[in-house]
Amino acid sequence: MVSIDVWNASVDFPIFDAKSRSLKKLALGKVGGKIGSEGRVPIIEALHDITLSLKDGDRVGLVGHNGAGKSTLLRLLAGIYEPTRGHSRIVGKVAPVFDLGVGMDPEISGYENIMIRGLFLGMTRKQMEARVNDIAEFTELGDYLQMPLRTYSTGMRVRLALGVVTSIDPEILLLDEGIGAVDAAFMAKARDRLKDLVKRSGLLVFANHSDETLLDFCDSAIWMDEGRVKMHGGLREVLTEYKGHDPFERMSAEQLARLGYTSPVLSGNGGE
Amino acid sequence: MQATSTVDHPEAPPAVKSRSFKRAFGDVREAWDHRELWGHLGWQDIKQRYRRSVIGPLWITISMGTTALALGLLYSVLLGAELPAFLPYITAGFIVWNFILGCVTEGTDVFIANEGLIKHLPAPITVHVMRMVWRQVLFLLHNLVIYVIVMMIFFGTLSEPYRMTQDGPLQPGLSWTVALAIPGFILLAINAVWVSLLFGVISTRFRDIPPVVNSFINLVFFMTPIVWDASILTKVTKGSPEDGAWRMWIAELNPVYHFVEIVRAPLLGHTVDWHHWAVVGGFTVVGWLLALVILRNYRARVSYWV
Numbered sequence: 001m002v003s004i005d006v007w008n009a010s011v012d013f014p015i016f017d018a019k020s021r022s023l024k025k026l027a028l029g030k031v032g033g034k035i036g037s038e039g040r041v042p043i044i045e046a047l048h049d050i051t052l053s054l055k056d057g058d059r060v061g062l063v064g065h066n067g068a069g070k071s072t073l074l075r076l077l078a079g080i081y082e083p084t085r086g087h088s089r090i091v092g093k094v095a096p097v098f099d100l101g102v103g104m105d106p107e108i109s110g111y112e113n114i115m116i117r118g119l120f121l122g123m124t125r126k127q128m129e130a131r132v133n134d135i136a137e138f139t140e141l142g143d144y145l146q147m148p149l150r151t152y153s154t155g156m157r158v159r160l161a162l163g164v165v166t167s168i169d170p171e172i173l174l175l176d177e178g179i180g181a182v183d184a185a186f187m188a189k190a191r192d193r194l195k196d197l198v199k200r201s202g203l204l205v206f207a208n209h210s211d212e213t214l215l216d217f218c219d220s221a222i223w224m225d226e227g228r229v230k231m232h233g234g235l236r237e238v239l240t241e242y243k244g245h246d247p248f249e250r251m252s253a254e255q256l257a258r259l260g261y262t263s264p265v266l267s268g269n270g271g272e
Numbered sequence: 273m274q275a276t277s278t279v280d281h282p283e284a285p286p287a288v289k290s291r292s293f294k295r296a297f298g299d300v301r302e303a304w305d306h307r308e309l310w311g312h313l314g315w316q317d318i319k320q321r322y323r324r325s326v327i328g329p330l331w332i333t334i335s336m337g338t339t340a341l342a343l344g345l346l347y348s349v350l351l352g353a354e355l356p357a358f359l360p361y362i363t364a365g366f367i368v369w370n371f372i373l374g375c376v377t378e379g380t381d382v383f384i385a386n387e388g389l390i391k392h393l394p395a396p397i398t399v400h401v402m403r404m405v406w407r408q409v410l411f412l413l414h415n416l417v418i419y420v421i422v423m424m425i426f427f428g429t430l431s432e433p434y435r436m437t438q439d440g441p442l443q444p445g446l447s448w449t450v451a452l453a454i455p456g457f458i459l460l461a462i463n464a465v466w467v468s469l470l471f472g473v474i475s476t477r478f479r480d481i482p483p484v485v486n487s488f489i490n491l492v493f494f495m496t497p498i499v500w501d502a503s504i505l506t507k508v509t510k511g512s513p514e515d516g517a518w519r520m521w522i523a524e525l526n527p528v529y530h531f532v533e534i535v536r537a538p539l540l541g542h543t544v545d546w547h548h549w550a551v552v553g554g555f556t557v558v559g560w561l562l563a564l565v566i567l568r569n570y571r572a573r574v575s576y577w578v
Contacts, residue, residue, distance in 0.1 A: 013576055075575075079394045082572035098392045107320060116316070119309040120393045 002092035002171040002202040004054045009083030011047040011072055011227075046072040048227040050086070054205070059198055061214040061235055062207035063242050064224035070207040073224060074098065074174045077205055092203065095121050095170030097161045097179070110145035110152070110160055117164045127168075135163040138193070140186070155182045159190075166193045172203045179208070191216060211239060211247040296567035303398030310399050314406035332414040340366050340418060347499045353437050356429035358501075361436060363422045364539045365498040367415045368532050371460070374408040376489060379468025380475040380482040387578040397574050398567075401468045405461060412457075419539065430541055440503040446541035456534035456544075463531065463556055466563035473570050476577045496528045527555060 047069050054060060054077075062070045075081045076088060078096045104113050114135055118128035136145055139159040144152070152160070158179055165173060173194075182190065194217065198204045208214050214221065214235060221238035223231040231238050239247040248256065303310070322328035343366065344359035351358070379401070383390060386400045423430065423446075432445045475481040497505075502523045506516040523529045530551040537544040 016577075075391070080391060080575050082575075084576075094394055096393065105316075105320070107323065108316065112316065116309075116313065117393075119306070119312055120389070120395055122306075125308050125312065 002056045003089075004052065004077050004091070004172065004203065005087075005089045006050050006052040006076065006083070007087045009047065009050045009076060009086035009088050010045065011076055011081050012084045013044040013046055014041040015044055016041055046227055047076060047083075050076070050083075050229055052222070052229065052232070054203055056202045058202075058220065059204045059218045060206070061218035061221040061238075062205055062224065063209070063214070063221060063238065064230075068224040069227040070224050071098065071176055072227075073222075074176055074205060074207060077172075078174050090172070092171035093122055093169075094172045094174065095165040095168060096174040096176075097165055098174075098176045104149055104157065104161075106150035107148055109148055110141060113149055113160060114145075114164055117161070118168060121165070121168055121170065123168055131167045135160075135167050138167070138189070139163040154178075155186075158182045159186060162190050162194075166190070166197050169197070169200065173197065173205075175204070175206045175208075177207050177209065211243070212251070214239065215247060291568055291572070293564060293568050296564050296571060299396040299567060299571055300398050300564075302396040303402050306395065306399050307402070309395075310403035310406055313403045314410060317403070317407045318410050329414055332411055333417050336367065336370065336415040337418045337421075340422070343499055351437065351500060351504060353501070354429075354435075356426045357434055357436050360419075360422050360426050360430060360540055361501065361536075362499060363419055364536045365532060367412060367419055368460070368535045369493065369496070369498050370415060371408050371412045372464070372528060372531065373489060373493070374411060375405060375464035375468055376471070377482075377486055378404050378408070379464070380471045380485050382468055382472040383476045383574050383578055384479075384482075390575050390578050397571060398465075398469065401465055401472060404468060405464045408464065409461060436501050437504060440501060443540070443542045449538050449541065452538035452544065453535050456538060459552055459556060460531050460535055463552070463559060466556075466559040469563040470559070470566055473566050473574060476574055477570070492526070492528055495522070495526055496532060497523050498532065502529070527551065530555075 050073065062073065064070050072081065074096065075098070076083065077090065078094050079088070079090045080096075082088065105116070108116075111132065114132060115125070115128050118131070119125065123131075136142070139145075139156075139162075141156060141159060144156065149157070149160075159182060162179070162182075179190075194204075198217065204217065206214070206217055218235050220233060221231075221235045221242075222229055223238050223242050231241055236247060318329055322331060325331065327334075340363040341359070344355070344362040347353070347362060348355045348358040353361075378385075382400050382404050383397065389395070389400070390397065427446070430446050433442055434445060435442055471481065471485065475485075502520070505519040505522055530548045533548045534544060534552055536542075537548075
């Protein structure tokens with residue numbers, strides 16, 4: 001049973017400037033009488049008192065302004081950050097796609113990066129070797145896979161990363177915003193594959209700014225604001241509150257048709 | 273604005289705490305399960321380093337060979353030692369030292385250097401340590417080629433009982449006891465993991481540690497019997513032989529000496545005194561306990577600190 005539970009979790013980053021990171025400061029600073037090395041270090045409260053429960057079948061969109069804590073929340077859900085206060089429990093195989101520049105070695109080839117990412121996500125070498133052709137085909141990178149990753153464009157990196165996570169059947173898929181860099185044709189292809197994956201695997205959390213993408217993948221949403229969950233509920237309600245207008249309002253008929261929604265939404269309130 | 277939670281929340285938070293020995297052990301065990309990952313990454317590191325060079329990893333071997341040869345020639349003259357006995361001694365000692373040096377200096381840097389991976393992919397932190405130690409093992413295997421070459425050249429001298437220096441102790445010479453170097457090295461590598469875990473976590477928090485370690489390690493090299501033989505410590509120019517005995521402590525109090533000795537002595541056909549094994553065994557137990565305490569308390573903090 002795949003699930004992520006978070007109880008009253010906070011994530012505080014200590015910000016060590018060059019001075020307070022040294023032992024000298026810690027030793028001398030004891031004079032103040034305050035015990036606990038973190039006391040005088042400035043702290044950024046990236047997440048504050050988060051309580052969440054996500055389970056099998058949840059497809060959650062993550063919205064919020066820049067710096068609201070979306071990426072940090074994704075890392076908390078991935079288990080990369082353990083809460084400084086509160087608890088978290090993650091059950092299931094996690095596959096994150098965060099910042100695409102990092103976690104991939106620019107000097108080695110696309111093939112080798114596929115292998116390493118797969119191994120990091122808990123696959124064996126044999127399993128990855130069996131999937132490499134499938135990934136190559138899906139990403140359409142062809143001979144480029146032999147080239148070092150530094151020759152890749154951003155979109156090509158996204159293809160690679162998506163190719164890996166969608167091929168390994170993860171149980172929990174966490175996607176950060178960077179995905180938008182691929183072209184429309186590939187996005188359409190990836191969409192089918194991701195949807196299929198989510199159907200099988202259970203849990204998706206997707207940080208994105210595009211209404212259309214969110215409506216496509218998600219059915220509920222979390223609105224992050226200043227490190228807190230401001231709202232957690234149905235996707236449409238959250239988007240309406242967040243953006244100040246109904247997400248369907250400004251969509252063309254064909255977008256709606258593609259998303260599979262019927263038009264009564266539009267007739268309801270005819271524009272602003 | 274009311275949060276409209278659509279799901280029932282389980283009531284009780286789990287009893288599993290972030291700071292527990294179970295989690296610390298779990299990290300190490302999981303890292304072991306990921307051995308295919310760090311095995312692959314370690315290889316990758318070596319291939320990577322020499323990707324665009326013509327003779328590739330052979331450079332590791334060549335640089336070791338040159339250093340061992342030059343130091344061997346120089347110090348055998350300085351110390352008045354027999355070259356056929358002394359050159360293999362320096363070669364073996366230097367190979368082992370290089371492994372220790374790599375593990376300690378890169379160990380302090382192990383989490384800092386892997387910041388990207390730590391922040392982007394969930395994995396036990398011990399994985400990064402294992403990758404680093406494995407890479408050092410691969411370096412050592414490259415360097416072992418030099419040992420084999422030197423041994424072939426000087427086999428005549430070393431296969432029979434010989435002395436390092438004129439009045440040094442008589443060594444039994446090469447025999448099946450060479451195999452003892454394998455358990456010795458495994459023990460050394462196990463120690464390298466805890467050293468790197470311990471120093472790695474501390475260095476991630478306190479960035480003064482890597483420079484401190486880097487400057488001290490040179491001193492350790494000169495204090496350890498690598499380019500000189502421990503037996504010359506007790507050599508006296510005047511007075512009775514007992515006068516020099518206390519000087520043995522210069523070597524004995526240095527933990528690195530014991531680690532070098534359990535691998536080097538079998539390689540050269542020297543007798544390994546049991547007390548070296550005992551000291552190394554003690555360090556293994558105490559060191560791992562320390563590392564586990566650090567892992568228990570600060571494992572989860574590493575991703576915040578890097």
